[in-house]
Amino acid sequence: MARPGSWPECGTVAADGGGTSAVWGECKGSGSKPYLAAVHLDGGEGPAYKCSCPSRKIPCKHVLALLALWSGGEVEKRDEKPEWVNSWLSGRAARKQRAAVAAATPVDPEKVAATLRAREETVAAGIEELRVWLNDQVDSGLAEVPRLEYGHWDRMAKRLVDAKAGGAAGLVTMLPQRGGGEHWPDRVLERLGLLHLLVDGYLSRDGVDERTRAVLRSRVGISTRTEEVLSSGERVKDTWRVLGHREGLTPDGMRLLRTWLRGAESDRWALTLTFFRPGESPEPPFRGGIEVEGELAFHPDGLRAVRTDAMTERPVSRPEGGDVEAALDSYALALAADPWLEAWPVVLEAAAPAREERWYLADRNGAALPMDTATLWSHLAVTGGRPATVAAEWSPRTGLTPMTLWDEDGKATVL
Incomplete structure (x- = not known):
């Protein structure tokens, strides 16, 4: 792919102080439309990448090929650049400027507090309605759930969206996702319980510290603007x-x-x-x-x-890791602060893949956690099955998903 013939249109953007600010190109693909790839080299935050391909790799193969061409002197400076390149670079510059202005501009605390109070009043009305609805679901019984159409859940979710409680609406939309197997009532009841906990916590006026209140606001859907942060x-x-x-x-x-x-x-x-x-x-x-x-x-x-x-x-240098017990203790503390967590990062030291009916990641003590196989083969290819320091995301539903590995010499590999 890193051949001039694959890139009928490509060029560089000059930096203000000389040199190259960005590299862009249009790569011929299997479809009628080319893949649009670009790299911003001097954005002040390290390189940034853009490509219209659906790859989840960052940077993708098109961006890497474009950089290989540019480093080999195969991409020439162009005075004019396509509109999509202009839009992307302009957007990055605008976001950087807004962030700089926000950081330098003091926020009026009284105005922020007043806005938050008004939003919380609107959300509280929706959450109170959700409380009544949850009680109705329990009164009807779980046996009725399989007979309910999706519209039953969607109506409540839309009511919460109207009340500006999008986070709670998202939890409601998960209720009919029962999955297969005979244990679906357990999963539905768990989700109903988490919704009830959110309602009870958000409407509570006593015994909730400010950090917990912030978590509750976030989970119901009240976000804090980046400028305020x-x-x-x-x-x-x-x-x-x-x-x-x-x-x-x-x-x-x-x-x-x-x-x-x-x-x-x-x-x-x-x-x-x-x-x-x-x-x-x-x-x-x-x-x-x-x-x-x-x-x-x-x-x-x-x-x-x-x-x-x-x-x-x-x-990145190798972080300090622990065993499976320490990882689960860390997750338990995080869950106590935010019971609605979907995933949590852990770092395991000297952990190796093991298989017994399914794949696990085992520590040196023999304790193990089930693995999500999304990155399994990359993991095995890098380590050869030998122990390594592993940074992974843990979810009780999907298991451990390794993200970065460190070998015995401390070299990092991003999966």
Whole structure:
């Protein structure tokens, strides 16, 4: 693919101070339309990549081929560039400028508090209606669930969306997803219980600290704007190891990319979320396989974070890991703070794949957790089945999904 003939249209964009700011190209594919690929080289936050192909790899093979051509001197400077390149670079510049302005502009705390109070009143009315609806579901009994059409659940979800409680609406839409097997009543009851816990916690006025209140707001669907986080959020300076990315879906069909980071000194976890439409390539704030030195601004829930400024990048060093027991203890603490967590990052030391009816990842003590096989063969190809330090995302429903591996010499491989 890294041949001039595969790229009938390509070029570079000059930087203000000389050199190359961006590389772009249109690669011939199997379809009638070419793949549109571009790399922003001097955006102040490390390289950024864009491609119209559906690959989940970041960067994808088209971007790598384009960079290979450019590094070999096969891509020439072009005075004019396509509109899609202009739009992408302009959008990146605008977002960077907005972030800089937001960081420099103080937020009026009284105005923010008033806006939040008004939003919470609207949401509270919807959550109160949800409480009554949940009681009706329990009164009707779980035996009725298989007979219910999807519209039964969708009506309540739409009512919550109207009340600006999109997070709670997403939990309602999950209720009819029973799955097969004889244990579906357990799964439905669990989801009803989590919804009841959310309702009870959100409507409670006593005994809820500010951090828990922030988690509840986030889970019902009250988000904090990035500008507010950059202006007044808690800031933590550290060397942040990027331990991996995992892709998922939102209830409304949007795709999201979770990026997990861990502070080398603070030992604190941080999560960044990147939302994108199906068919688009995400633009995460951090690449895999690196660590960055600088500040992160945290949302009120204390977990989700925002990149604040340019950071120093270098290859990621091996983090300290633990055994399976320590990983589950970490997950239990996180679940106590946020019972609606879908996944949690863990780092296992000297962990190796093992098979007994299904695949597991076992520590040196023989304790093991089931593996999601999405990255299994890449894992085996890299390690040969030998023990390694593994950064993975843990979910009781899907198991462990390895994201990054470190061999005995400390070399990192992003899966």
